[in-house]
Amino acid sequence: MKKLFLLFLLALIGCSSTQLVSNWKNPDIVLFHAYKVLIVGMAPSEEARVAFESRMQKEFEKRGIESVRSLDLFDVEFTASAQSEEEILRVEQQLLDKDFDAILFNKVVGSQDKHTFRKKIKGINQLFQTFSDDYKGHQDIYYDEDYYDGFTVYHAETSLFCICVDKEMELIWRGAIDITDPTNMEKTINDYVKLVILAMEEQDLIFYKGSKNEVTGL
Template identity: 35%
Template sequence: MRKVIYILIIVMLSSCSSVRVVDSWKNDEILVFKPKKLLILGVTQNLTARKIFEEELKNEFMKHNINAYVSTDIFDTSFTDSQKTEEEINTLVNELSGKGFDAVIISVVKGVDEKKNYSQGYYNVGYSWRRFGRYYYTYQDIYYNPGYYSEYKVYHVEASIYNINEGDDKSLVWVGALDIVDPQTISTTVKEYVNTIISRLEIDRVITRI
């Protein structure tokens, strides 16, 4: 049985209040995909976010009996600070394969949308205020909640799993498109993002449901 490596590359966000799967696809030619060795790599200059993300995903994969490693156990902390050439990436793949890894999961932010939401204003009207003075007083600004705009961001993320020991026509195992909406905190974003990916991998029968 071929050994497996997942490299999860994600440009980490500060956090999010909502993560949803937009679409996903699994290679039907791959009937059994049993990863034995997993490398998780979060690409971000925020070392804290990277470590939290990798440890969270490692714990989830370990629950599925997948032997997982965080990237800081394999590479130095500056590994993700610069872009790599195709030759450097191929060399990296060969080195990883030599260490027993044979699959890659890549997650990247494909784009960011700026969104704006308008909340309409409203009056607080009390029907017990039947005198003119009370009625007039009700419609002054002190009793009016004005409308307002709130701005937020939607990050479009794509996660893909590749088997690095297969030819180009069979290497893609699974791909998922996800939206991360309105980041708030690192821990919330990481947990929800990881749980959403794991859940989708179970649904698509890439990994076994527990």
């Protein structure tokens, strides 16, 4: 039944500019509850980052789940240059100390059909099992002006990491999403957030199908 719903979800979103192209869930996880979530929208454009993190935060608020934007947690110096693994792990410990229990990590990783791509597309099909590895591997999105230019189809990923005591940031769920010819930032972000929520609801991750979704009406 769940596979049938996912196929329906793919067909439903297929006519949109934003499409779920792959969906992976940790086989050891059935349900995942979170009460305080850090939302990270990794993007070189601060405007896009603000818009995305704020839009996603509204959806958490509607469902009574506390969330914090990375904009309100990471200082300018942290995102302006490369951070070492030790520095990222220090941030992870700070999150644990502040009672966070999950990170929703969103990023654009590249483009399939861009011929003038200046950077090697890193890890499109790779599962980063810890937040520190995922962040470190893609952090130059923030500050490298030559990272990408003029995409036709953007490849984006949303990953959900658990912040667990005595464990590394464990990957709970990952969705790969393609965004085709985005011309309206607000619409693109709304479609992306809608798709992520639908996919996570179906997987019983933070969001659940018990209450009506105010975004989709489902």
